Amino acid sequence: VSARRLLLGGAALLGLLAFSLLAALWTGAEPVSPGDAGETAQAILWDLRLPRAVLAAIVGAALAVAGASLQAVLKNPLADPFVLGVSGGAALGGTLAIAAARTAALTGPFSFLGAVGAGLLVFALGRAGGRLVPERTILVGVVLNAFVSAAITAMIALLSPERTQALLFWLMGTLGYETWGTLAGAGAWVALGALGLFLLSARLNLLLLGDEGAASLGVNVDRTRALALAFSALVIAAAVSLSGLVGFVGLVVPHLVRLFLGPDLRALVPASALAGASFLVLADLAARVSFRALASEPPVGAVTALVGGPFFLWLLWRRAREAT
């Protein structure tokens, strides 16, 4: 991919993110837009819409960056942020909080603890012979996810119907209203993890040549892989504890970006962050606006696949037609 194309792509993605954030500020359940005077309009704009758009951007960026990196580390195009098992831990933590707590304020912290706990478990059991074995790590993650989803299903049978509904709603992936303090913390956390993955991206490129090839070029294969998995787990933990399991973004946004910018991770990682952020901001915008028609705000996790799925298939189809 030429430098010109990269520059153009980067500019386009920055523009897209700016557009998404502005659009998110301009539209919502109520016909309120910047420039409307009045205390209520101001509160809707700056205290509800803005923090929610920022949250969507943070979560979207985290999921897409982790997806792009994991697809490379595992050399598997089907890898998504949830294969690591961290999401399962978060889901379990969040489930406990929703099942027992009287406040929504505990859901985030509990799922974060769950995510960290699951991460530690997966990495501890993923080690063999003193090094982290990716296949093993993923296997542990998948088994953990299966176990957790069974545990959650069992809990659903015990909970009251209204808690069950609330739980299913949250598990589908929903964005709420976080305080600026939480957003700042999560933003810094995700930025740090994403930066780590970006700094690893040149070495991750070489891993795609195969372990021997990468090692012969001076890459410490084990360490690079372990670091990439660890940084991915960090950003995923933040994302899932803030939003539940928002699917599709981490799987498809990297593929989408790859269609335009190619597989070089030095471009793919930052571009996925921008594209993932824009995508989730727009998906959440769609969820919020659909309130006008449905008198209900569907979980954003439902919107991402509902809107993103057909779009991605259409894009694949068009590409195939252009190629022939």
Place this chain on the structure above:
Amino acid sequence: VILALLAVLIGAGPYWLGAEPPAPPRRIVTLAPSLTELVFSLGEGARVVGVTRYDDLAEAKQLPRVGGFNDPSAEAVLALEPDAIFTPPSPGNRGPVEALVRLGVPALVLPLDTVGDVLTATESVGRALGVAERAAALKARIEGARERARTQARGRTRAKVALLVGAEPLVAAGPKSYAGELLADAGAENVAKGEVPFPMLSAESLLTSAPGVILVAPGMGAALRVPGLRARVVTLPSDAVLRPGPRIVQALEELQRALASPP
């Protein structure tokens, strides 16, 4: 976790999230149909400015909808400029409600599991609206209806009854729920047991308990498929039995009539 669990198990009474308003609120958003009905039956329906999409009270038909139990839109609520929210302690709406409380709209949280909860909620809402006497009158009306039902049921044979509020899975009104208490008032022996307000039943336990009558909420009868069930299935005329508010008086009458109707 333990503290949170305790709080749930003990089941506290009504409480304010955010500062209790110094004067009775004039613009109220209710986040459950039963609470809308409560405010209207206290004669203060004009203060309700927003309701859920499940609200079907004729007088509230024209009011803006702000969402459901799990998905109220904080933006839609805030746009109505309410000075209070009345809500059940629904874990699903807690996120948006807490966001609104942070923005200065206090929420009166009203548990509605038992008849006692409904009576306490009536008092709390009456006090919040400054119509405590009307609330006391409504409370007396509910208590009077229960007393009459119990008197009428005295001496009659008690039918074994399951009151189902869900078909797949089977969910029954337990004796500790307001619906179960009404069922007992109407003179029925509830086949559902235990502390859980609305317990899940297995098909086998339903058959084993051998109810003579199965009461179901409207629209649910068709979904009820338990092979071998010999009970008479009666569909209640309205969903009053699903509304833990002033309509429990109506629910009680419907239960009495359903149990009295010939097989």
